Amino acid sequence: MEEPTVAGPLDQLARQAERSPALWATVVPALRQMIVSGALAPGAHLPEGELAAALEMSRGPIREALIELEREGLVVLRRHRGAQVIALTDEDIEEIYTLRLSLEQLAITRALPRLTDEHLATMDDVLEQMRALGPDYEPQTALDLDFAFHDVLYQAAAHSRLDRAWQQIRSQVAMLLHSRHVARRDFHEIAYAEHKAIRDIITSGDTTAATEAINHHLTGAYHRLITARH
Incomplete structure (x- = not known):
């Protein structure tokens, strides 16, 4: 080769x-x-x-x-x-996603009681941009919007070590998501609905439901990525 x-x-x-x-x-x-x-x-x-x-x-x-x-x-x-x-294997990807899932479950648990109106307004702005995407979206745009939404949770969590742990894998996650958006252009079909569901649960203040929503969202993203690779 x-x-x-x-x-x-x-x-x-x-x-x-x-x-x-x-x-x-x-x-x-x-x-x-x-x-x-x-x-x-x-x-x-x-x-x-x-x-x-x-x-x-x-x-x-x-x-x-x-x-x-x-x-x-x-x-x-x-x-x-x-x-x-780096050339990431399926095993690498499984490790990255299981670690990200653990980090985001902690992030959303801590973020719920700390979210301000400003945090929610940022989420809503990102959601509107997601809703406006068409099938001709740029992969980098999808990546930026995805991260912009999830970054709010890390910011609101107010946990410096959690944030550092996220920063350590953030670039690898970006690499994976960008390749997935290139291989399979369906972000405009699923992103708004899944992130809006998380936003709605956050508003309810239900921590258990919020962690379940994050689990559903990231598990689905992981399986879509693996499918796009094979």
Whole structure:
């Protein structure tokens, strides 16, 4: 099987560097977005030298960026073999989703008594954007709206360690969801109804029903992702 190449994405990164001399300050977000979107394919090698040349910078900031992306679970660093974009297996995905489910069950339990009118207004705005989506939606738009809704729960939970745990797997979840939206374009058909159900239960203040709704939502998302992969 032909090994994934980074030549095209590196050319794109170099053009961005020409337009934005300060891109060195955002190399982590730039590489993260390329991995999440699939521009840098799973299994692609990320040679420090080529990245440094494309961005016209030393290898130091590139190495630091790759270490950060390894912490986020997007890159694997192997001695003498360099960096490589993670290729997630079905077992990896099951671990990510079961962990996310546990985190979100805690988040919604803590969030219910702490949700403010501002939190609810943010949710309602996201819901309206979900409802307005058509079949031609961009995968990144679906991802952004999905995260915007769930981020409210983490913010309202007011639990710093919970938030850090979510941030550690957030990029991997983003990578999975983006690939799922590319493979199967049905977010506009299911997103509004499922998230609206969670919003309605939150209003009722029923913690048990809220955790059940999160379980139903994320379990369904997991099965749709696995189906889209096979």
